[in-house]
Amino acid sequence: MxxxxxxxxxxxxxxxxxxxxxxxxxxxxxxxxxxxxxxxxxxxxxxxxxxxxxxxxxxxxxxxxxxxxxxxxxxxxxxxxxxxxxxxxxxxxxxxxxxxxxxxxxxxxxxxxxxxxxxxxxxxxxxxxxxxxxxxxxxxxxxxxxxxxxxxxxxxxxxxxxxxxxxxxxxxxxxxxxxxxxxxxxxxxxxxxxxxxxxxxxxxxxxxxxxxxxxxxxxxxxxxxxALGTPAELRHRADGRRVLEIEAYGVPAAALEDLQNLPGVREAAVEERGQVQVLTVQSDADVDVQQDVLRRLDGVRLGRVTSREPTLEDAYVAIISATAKKEPVIV
The missing domain is CATH 3.40.50.300 (P-loop containing nucleotide triphosphate hydrolases)
Structure with missing residues (x-):
């Protein structure tokens, strides 16, 4: 072509x-x-x-x-x-x-x-x-x-x-x-x-x-x-992961850093959505980190907690995070 x-x-x-x-x-x-x-x-x-x-x-x-x-x-x-x-x-x-x-x-x-x-x-x-x-x-x-x-x-x-x-x-x-x-x-x-x-x-x-x-x-x-590829190819960057989403109000920076150091956790990020923060934690698919994450957030007011399969957005976050860490990205 x-x-x-x-x-x-x-x-x-x-x-x-x-x-x-x-x-x-x-x-x-x-x-x-x-x-x-x-x-x-x-x-x-x-x-x-x-x-x-x-x-x-x-x-x-x-x-x-x-x-x-x-x-x-x-x-x-x-x-x-x-x-x-x-x-x-x-x-x-x-x-x-x-x-x-x-x-x-x-x-x-x-x-x-x-x-x-x-x-x-x-x-x-x-x-x-x-x-x-x-x-x-x-x-x-x-x-x-x-x-x-x-x-x-x-x-x-x-x-x-x-x-x-x-x-x-x-x-x-x-x-x-x-x-x-x-x-x-x-x-x-x-x-x-x-x-x-x-x-x-x-x-x-x-x-x-x-x-x-x-x-x-x-x-x-x-x-x-x-990274370069079709949407499906880019989503492979998040293969083998589980995504935990938590609605929260006032997640301190120290807690976010603590979450990133938990065993099995690949990435942790907070996004502002109106009056609510959405904490997204990507972890290895075979590791259930929910209890450990919630324990680290003790004292933070929480809303809905959901676990789901990775999306293109999760793959994008993984690629950008790997870039910040100067890790090679292979798609």
Whole structure:
């Protein structure tokens, strides 16, 4: 299968000078040598924690940043030397509310951007009508964007990015801050893009979204690809584990460190979910650590306690934790 995206040894380093009398140059290595190939028509996921290098990688691939080293090609065109050809073939959609004119209707927004993107006038009406139907905004296109929900705005963002019929579209956390119903509609829209032959590179923090949509996933951390494979292949990273989830209120850092040292425990992490903390403990499948964990949490107010099979999110946590410990990750 021919590749739509190719990256070889892609790096991005930021340099800054501090001090006046004794100036000092510091370097931040945001991306440290990314090798990546995405096939035409593939829906590819790029996952990683904040600051891992996801957005920097995307911006180098879509010509918004110049790589410090390495090479990248989109549909065979070099992102540095053939910028114009690359930009004709890509669309870029980012999460958030920026990039639309709120006092204009959706229709007027799309007309404006169609002119900017060089869509021929004779094709604009047909193309805009097709996209409004594709993102399920037909019937609402005459309303001002300022009255749209966040989910509707994100779908309009996607329509805007597709106006010039790009071969590759970059979706940078498109469902961020979107309610569950709107997120489901967005996932359906994204899945339809890949089904019609558009190559999609998706970044997201929602593991269930990546699991449902992506053909393959790369996990990036510390500026490097740490794991790459299908969702099923990545889940193997958590094979042989059991997951214990505990609702809690105020887990002290010392207790978390104590849990990580229990026999059989692989990982322990706390996530804030509204007013509740969710403590997730991954352990060897043949070791029942529940009693020991609850004993260590004596004095902490607890809620529901559940034991379950590992998910892609658990595998992701295992990969990121192994990276922090500088352990090799094999998928």
């Amino acid at each position: 021919e590749n739509a995206i190719e990256a070889e040894g892609l790096r991005r380093t930021y340099r800054s000078r501090t001090g006046w009398l004794r100036p000092r140059t510091t370097e931040v290595h945001a991306v440290r040598g990314v090798d990546l190939t995405v096939g035409r028509g593939e829906l590819f996921g790029l996952l990683g924690p904040n600051g891992a290098g996801k957005t920097t990688t995307i911006k180098m691939l879509n010509t918004l940043l110049i790589p410090s080293a390495g090479r990248a090609r989109i549909c065979g065109f070099d992102v540095e030397r053939q910028t114009r050809e690359v930009r004709r073939r890509i669309g870029y959609v980012f999460g958030g509310d920026r990039g639309l004119y709120e006092r204009l209707s959706a229709l007027d927004n799309l007309r404006y951007f169609a002119e900017l993107y060089g869509v021929p006038a004779r094709e604009q009406k047909r193309r805009i009508a097709e996209l409004l139907e594709q993102v399920r905004l037909n019937g609402r296109e005459h309303e001002r964007v300022e009255g749209y929900s966040r989910g509707m705005r994100q779908r309009l963002h996607i329509a805007r990015g597709l106006l010039h019929a790009p071969e590759v579209i970059f979706l940078d956390e498109p469902s961020i801050g979107v309610d569950p119903v709107a997120a489901r509609e967005l996932r359906a829209t994204v899945a339809n893009l890949a089904a019609t032959g558009t190559t999609v590179l998706l970044t997201t923090h929602y593991m269930a979204e990546a699991d449902e949509l992506c053909d393959r996933i790369a996990v990036i951390a510390d500026g490097e690809i740490q």
